[in-house]
Amino acid sequence: MNRHARSRTTVYVAGALALLAAATGCTSGGDSGAASAALVPASGSPATAAPSRSAGPSPSASPTGGPAAGDAAAWAKWHLTPLPPAPPAPADKPVKLARTGPVPVFSEVKTSDKVVFVTIDDGAEKDPKFVEMLTDLKVPVSMFLTRDIVKDDYGYFKPLQALGNHIHNHTVDHAQMSKVPPEKQKSEICDAQAALTQQYGTPPLLFRPPYGDGANTPALNTAVQQCGPRAVVLWRESMQIHDMQYQAADKKLRAGDIVLAHFRGPKDLKGETMTQMFGELLARIQEQGFAVARLEDYIEAPAA
Numbered sequence: 222m223n224r225h226a227r228s229r230t231t232v233y234v235a236g237a238l239a240l241l242a243a244a245t246g247c248t249s250g251g252d253s254g255a256a257s258a259a260l261v262p263a264s265g266s267p268a269t270a271a272p273s274r275s276a277g278p279s280p281s282a283s284p285t286g287g288p289a290a291g292d293a294a295a296w297a298k299w300h301l302t303p304l305p306p307a308p309p310a311p312a313d314k315p316v317k318l319a320r321t322g323p324v325p326v327f328s329e330v331k332t333s334d335k336v337v338f339v340t341i342d343d344g345a346e347k348d349p350k351f352v353e354m355l356t357d358l359k360v361p362v363s364m365f366l367t368r369d370i371v372k373d374d375y376g377y378f379k380p381l382q383a384l385g386n387h388i389h390n391h392t393v394d395h396a397q398m399s400k401v402p403p404e405k406q407k408s409e410i411c412d413a414q415a416a417l418t419q420q421y422g423t424p425p426l427l428f429r430p431p432y433g434d435g436a437n438t439p440a441l442n443t444a445v446q447q448c449g450p451r452a453v454v455l456w457r458e459s460m461q462i463h464d465m466q467y468q469a470a471d472k473k474l475r476a477g478d479i480v481l482a483h484f485r486g487p488k489d490l491k492g493e494t495m496t497q498m499f500g501e502l503l504a505r506i507q508e509q510g511f512a513v514a515r516l517e518d519y520i521e522a523p524a525a
């Protein structure tokens with residue numbers, strides 16, 4: 222599945238037809254990178270490496286307010302070097318969303334914190350090992366789910382949500398929004414919003430159009446406004462199999478970048494698993510010295 226064929230760099234200003242630093246994102250090829258490490262959990266891990274299974278519905282937060290990092294043994298279990306801990310969530314959120322009016326479109330967050338944000342889209346691959354991995358490592362992610370791709374197993378995502386991860390809107394059936402009329406754009410967003418709200422108990426705050434397509438069009442902005450999400454979120458980097466595809470010419474992460482990945486399995490990853498791909502993603506972030514912060518910790522939701 223070649224989802225997200227394109228992405229776009231945008232500015233915060235709603236409706237701005239922003240700079241289209243188009244990059245091909247999310248094609249199934251494009252694994253341009255580093256050698257694959259063995260990123261399967263070590264068998265016979267010591268008992269001390271056993272994952273904490275106690276995560277309840279409340280977000281896991283460190284005493285300082287940032288997401289709690291998994292312990293060193295947990296990272297070792299997955300053959301990974303721990304990421305730096307994320308700093309405390311900023312008290313003054315860099316992104317402030319309004320309750321009404323045009324929604325902003327952004328692919329990065331303005332922050333000097335040395336953090337990036339990880340988003341995972343669609344929901345096709347439902348690998349139990351990935352739930353184990355995130356339970357162990359406590360890396361925060363934001364999930365943009367497509368209703369018809371997850372509806373056969375909404376339950377898969379609930380343990381991920383219980384770790385404190387938020388679920389957002391990625392349409393009913395992954396339509397290319399600029400190719401469908403405004404009323405269809407509205408139903409793509411509103412019907413997914415209703416289903417995800419019913420299943421996960423909270424209305425999605427954010428929307429991501431498939432392929433990033435149509436993000437800066439008035440029709441899409443209007444449809445988003447009508448359906449409830451309060452921002453359109455794109456990305457700066459797109460994880461492939463072993464490496465990230467960067468929009469920046471220097472192929473480096475920058476503070477506040479939003480990284481796109483997908484729930485994908487061996488069929489779409491040339492035989493690699495979701496946890497192998499995600500381990501590679503974390504390694505690319507670790508190598509560049511970034512922490513992963515929770516995107517929603519940098520966004521002020523509208524007052525109810």
Ligand SMILES: [Zn+2]
Pocket residue numbers: 224225342343391395431432
């Ligand atoms: Zn998608």
